[in-house]
Amino acid sequence: xxxxxTAMMLLAFAGPAHAVDLAGVEIHGFASQGYIxxxxxxxxxxxxxxxxxxxFNDFAVNFSKEVNPDLRVGLQLLAMDRGSxxxxxxxxxxxxxxxxxxxxxxxxxxxxxxxxxxxxxSRDNDAxxxxxxxxxxxxxxxxxxxxxxxxxxxxxxxxxxGSAGTVNYQFQIGxxxxxxxxxxxxxxxxxxxxxxxxxxxxxxxxxxxxxxxLEWRTPVGVxxxxxxxxxxxxxxxTGIYTDPATSATTPVTAKWKFDSWHRYILGxxxxxxxxxxxxxxxxxxxxxxxDYQNPALENFTSKQASDGWYVSAAYRFTDWFELGGYYTAIxxxxxxxxxxxxxxxxxxxxxxxxxxxKVLTLRFDPVRNLVLKLEGHLIxxxxxxxxxxxxxxxxxxxxxxxxxxxx
Amino acid sequence: xxxxxxxxxxxxxxxxxxCLIVFGHSGxxxxxxxxxxxxxxxxxxxxxxxxxxxxxxxxVKWGNRKHIKISVLxxxxxxxxxxxxxxxxxxxxxxxxxxxxxxxxxxxxxPAFPDAxxxxxxxxxxxxxxxxxxxxxxxxxxxxxxxx
Numbered sequence: 001x002x003x004x005x006t007a008m009m010l011l012a013f014a015g016p017a018h019a020v021d022l023a024g025v026e027i028h029g030f031a032s033q034g035y036i037x038x039x040x041x042x043x044x045x046x047x048x049x050x051x052x053x054x055x056f057n058d059f060a061v062n063f064s065k066e067v068n069p070d071l072r073v074g075l076q077l078l079a080m081d082r083g084s085x086x087x088x089x090x091x092x093x094x095x096x097x098x099x100x101x102x103x104x105x106x107x108x109x110x111x112x113x114x115x116x117x118x119x120x121x122s123r124d125n126d127a128x129x130x131x132x133x134x135x136x137x138x139x140x141x142x143x144x145x146x147x148x149x150x151x152x153x154x155x156x157x158x159x160x161x162g163s164a165g166t167v168n169y170q171f172q173i174g175x176x177x178x179x180x181x182x183x184x185x186x187x188x189x190x191x192x193x194x195x196x197x198x199x200x201x202x203x204x205x206x207x208x209x210x211x212x213x214l215e216w217r218t219p220v221g222v223x224x225x226x227x228x229x230x231x232x233x234x235x236x237x238t239g240i241y242t243d244p245a246t247s248a249t250t251p252v253t254a255k256w257k258f259d260s261w262h263r264y265i266l267g268x269x270x271x272x273x274x275x276x277x278x279x280x281x282x283x284x285x286x287x288x289x290x291d292y293q294n295p296a297l298e299n300f301t302s303k304q305a306s307d308g309w310y311v312s313a314a315y316r317f318t319d320w321f322e323l324g325g326y327y328t329a330i331x332x333x334x335x336x337x338x339x340x341x342x343x344x345x346x347x348x349x350x351x352x353x354x355x356x357x358k359v360l361t362l363r364f365d366p367v368r369n370l371v372l373k374l375e376g377h378l379i380x381x382x383x384x385x386x387x388x389x390x391x392x393x394x395x396x397x398x399x400x401x402x403x404x405x406x407x
Numbered sequence: 408x409x410x411x412x413x414x415x416x417x418x419x420x421x422x423x424x425x426c427l428i429v430f431g432h433s434g435x436x437x438x439x440x441x442x443x444x445x446x447x448x449x450x451x452x453x454x455x456x457x458x459x460x461x462x463x464x465x466x467v468k469w470g471n472r473k474h475i476k477i478s479v480l481x482x483x484x485x486x487x488x489x490x491x492x493x494x495x496x497x498x499x500x501x502x503x504x505x506x507x508x509x510x511x512x513x514x515x516x517x518p519a520f521p522d523a524x525x526x527x528x529x530x531x532x533x534x535x536x537x538x539x540x541x542x543x544x545x546x547x548x549x550x551x552x553x554x555x
Contacts, residue, residue, distance in 0.1 A: 028509050028516070064512060069474035074512045094512055100474075103466050113511045122507035129503070158465035160456065166465055217463075219456060221495045274497055316499055365499070406506065 020407070029061035032126045034402035042396040044385045045133075045141035045183075047083030049398070055083040056400070060093060060124060072098045078124060082141065084387070085183040093124065094149050104157035111149045111177075115170045115213035116227045117265040117280050120147065126404040130276070130314040130324035131361045132375040133400070137308025137330040138265060138282050142386045145182035147229065150174040150209055165218040172211040176231060178204045187386050189237050192256045192290040197297055199239035199254055207232040221271040229263040241296050252294045261286035274316040276324075283307040283334065307334040314361075322363040330355045332383045351394045354381040371404045440489050440539045442552040443527065447473070447534045452553040458493045461537065463504065464514045469535060478538040479519040480526050489539045493554075 020027040034056040038049040046053045057080060064074030075095035080086040096110030113121040117138045122128045133141070152174015159167045178184050185201040193199045209231035216224045234257035241252045267280035289301040308331060314324030332353040333341045339350025361375040377398040382388055442458070444450070449471050453461075460466030467475055480486055483498075490496045496504070508514040520526040523540040530536040531548035545551050 026515050030510070060510070062510070062512065064515060066515065072512075072515075076510070076512065096512065098512070100467055102472070103460075103468050121511045125506060125510040127503070128506045128510060158460060160460065160466075162456075165456065166460055168465060217459075217465075219459065219495070271496060271500060276500070316497065319499070322499075 025063050025065045027061065027063055028407060030058070030125050030127060030404055030406035032058040032402055032404040034132065034400055036398065036400040038398045039393055039396035041389065041391040041393055042379075042382065042385060043083075043387050044398065045082055045136075047085075047387055049083070053083060055081045056402070057081050057088070058124060058126065059088070062093075070100050072100075074098075082183070085142075085145075085181070085186060089181075091179070102157070104159050106156050107153065108156065109153045111151050112154050112172060112174075113149050114147055114172065114176070114211055114229065115215075116147060116211070116229060116263070117282070118223070118225055118267040118269050118278060120227075124148075125406065126373070126402055127371045127406040130322055130363050131312075131326070131359065132373050132402050133359070133377070133398075135280070135308075135310035135312070135326055135328040136355065136357070136384050137310065137328060138267075138280050140384060142183040142187050142384070146176055146178045146184035150176055150211060152209075154211075161216075163219070165216060168215040168217065170211070170213040172209075174209060175206040176209050176233075178206055178233065180204060183386065185235075188235065188256065188258070190386060191288055192237060192254055193239070194297065196244055197239050197241040197252050197292075197294075199237035199252065201235055201237045204233060204235040207234075223269045223271075225265070225267040227263075227265045227267075229261070231261050232257070232259045233261075234258070241294055243296065250294060250296065252292055252297065254293065254297075255291040257287075257289050259287045259289065276314045277312070279309065279311045281307070281309040304332075305334050306330070306332050314363075320365045322365075324361045324363065326357075326359050328355075328357050328359070330381075330383055349394070351381045352388070353383055355383040355385075356380045369405060369407055371402075371406070373400075373402045373404075375400045375402075438488060438492050438554075439542050440485050440492075441542045441545055442537065442539050442554065443530055443545050443549040444538075444552050445476075445530055445532075445534055445536045446550050448537065448550065448552075450552065451550070452555045454555045455493060458554065462494055462501075464508050473535045476533050476536040477517045478526055478529055478533075478536060479517050480523060480539055481519050481521045482523065482541070485523075485539065485541050 035054055036046050036049045036056045037052040038044060040050045043050045046056050060076055060078040062076035066072050076093040077090050078093035079088045079090045081088045094111050094113050096108045096112050098108045100106040115121050119134055123134055123139050150172050154170055154172040156170040161167050185204055189199050189201045211229050213227040237254045239252050240249050242249050262285045265280055265282045269278040284306045287303050291299050310326050310328035312326030314322055316322040331337045339353040342348040342353050343350050358378045364372040379396050382392050448469055461475055461477060469475055486498055490501050505516055509516050523544050526538045526540055527549055530538045
């Protein structure tokens with residue numbers, strides 16, 4: 001993958017063209033390598049970031065061809081590494097056929113990027129944004145493999161709204177492929193694991209998912225979006241239960257379900273000359289249940305209601321330098337933002353139910369097709385830290401740098 | 408305490424500032440670029456909203472349902488003015504928009520030309536193509552499109 005990408009990069013830089021074109025097949029791609037360091041006891045979102053890690057990269061190459069003026073086909077291969085997941089395994093990021101009948105009506109079928117919020121569709125490519133990490137409530141790294149794309153069909157189009165601008169819409173139906181070795185499956189295991197019974201997901205089934213996305217683009221630089229994702233999924237997890245009193249062990253098989261998962265995201269972006277302002281609010285509602293099929297463990301059904309928001313600003317001072325920052329707050333239980341849920345259940349400290357981040361990013365574009373970034377986070381809380389341990393601290397930092405070449 | 412004189416002075420300043428903004432905005436329409444298209448294109452004028460849609464990849468069909476082929480002039484001054492007047496975007500914002508379009512498989516990257524004559528030649532020989540060049544350069548090989 002890396003060798004192929006390198007060869008294509010060389011081809012791309014050989015001339016002034018923006019892409020490699022081979023017999024009518026347009027080829028684009030990017031290669032992004034980073035370094036990440038977090039507080040020693042807080043590993044996120046790379047499993048060994050506390051020690052400092054280079055297991056932080058993204059590579060992609062895509063191919064597309066215009067079969068006729070109304071019909072396009074294409075696919076993108078993606079590999080990424082985040083330490084304990086990704087591991088530079090090549091995956092099919094998207095692959096679809098696209099038939100555009102009119103401006104207001106088009107159809108896609110295949111594996112299609114999910115349009116959630118302002119940036120979910122384009123989150124893979126570091127060069128397409130200011131920040132290294134997009135705000136983690138709306139664009140959670142550990143969820144990237146499950147909300148990246150839908151396997152199914154979509155209908156979309158653009159409707160002129162006169163002096164009010166344009167309304168773009170997308171409706172999708174299908175299933176969200178969730179890889180067993182991905183970060184999402186690991187997260188589901190964490191939900192139903194207990195201290196005495198750590199479990200590993202062995203099977204995941206997605207129900208039909210429905211996605212809707214409306215984007216209103218005004219003539220004065222404002223872009224507003226409203227998106228929704230509705231689905232359910234279930235699976236099996238296995239592990240060993242260790243009795244804390246006797247140390248006797250018994251096998252555990254758990255049937256788990258995330259039922260009636262409804263996600264809504266409202267976003268607004270404003271461009272004014274070199275200034276970009278953005279804000280988004282997301283809320284999730286779903287019911288988690290686990291049937292452990294082991295008398296030592298108590299089955300449960302729990303309704304979850306989380307939310308989060310962010311405000312961001314970025315300003316491009318010169319052709320080669322941009323400064324950006326954002327503040328984000330994420331709450332595991334939006335009805336108890338003070339974290340009293342965990343405290344009352346005796347399962348953790350209040351600060352484990354939120355994550356609040358202050359972020360500053362420097363972006364440099366020293367030459368065409370090359371982006372360098374440096375980013376710092378000051379973080380309060382650990383809700384999003386999937387690989388949490390008892391040693392993890394409430395207040396911690398994350399520093400990351402990334403170099404991206406794209407064509 | 409309410410001071411009518413100060414209020415009037417402040418009001419005059421705000422009005423003057425607004426006039427400057429409006430003047431600056433309307434002045435931008437006296438653009439130093441010209442929209443050109445292949446002679447097969449039936450339209451002779453487009454609204455700014457239509458041009459926005461075309462250059463953001465939202466409007467992809469001409470009135471006769473033929474597929475629009477957009478092209479971009481890389482000349483720094485003309486590109487900046489075209490993007491500011493028509494799209495309200497800077498070149499880097501425009502680039503990032505198209506990187507997103509291409510990375511998600513929604514569209515092909517528009518061909519870009521470093522020289523106006525190269526773009527004119529491309530538009531002249533490509534049915535349904537549209538582009539923009541510095542004013543006074545179009546020639547007879549292409550048609551000009553007015554902004555309504």
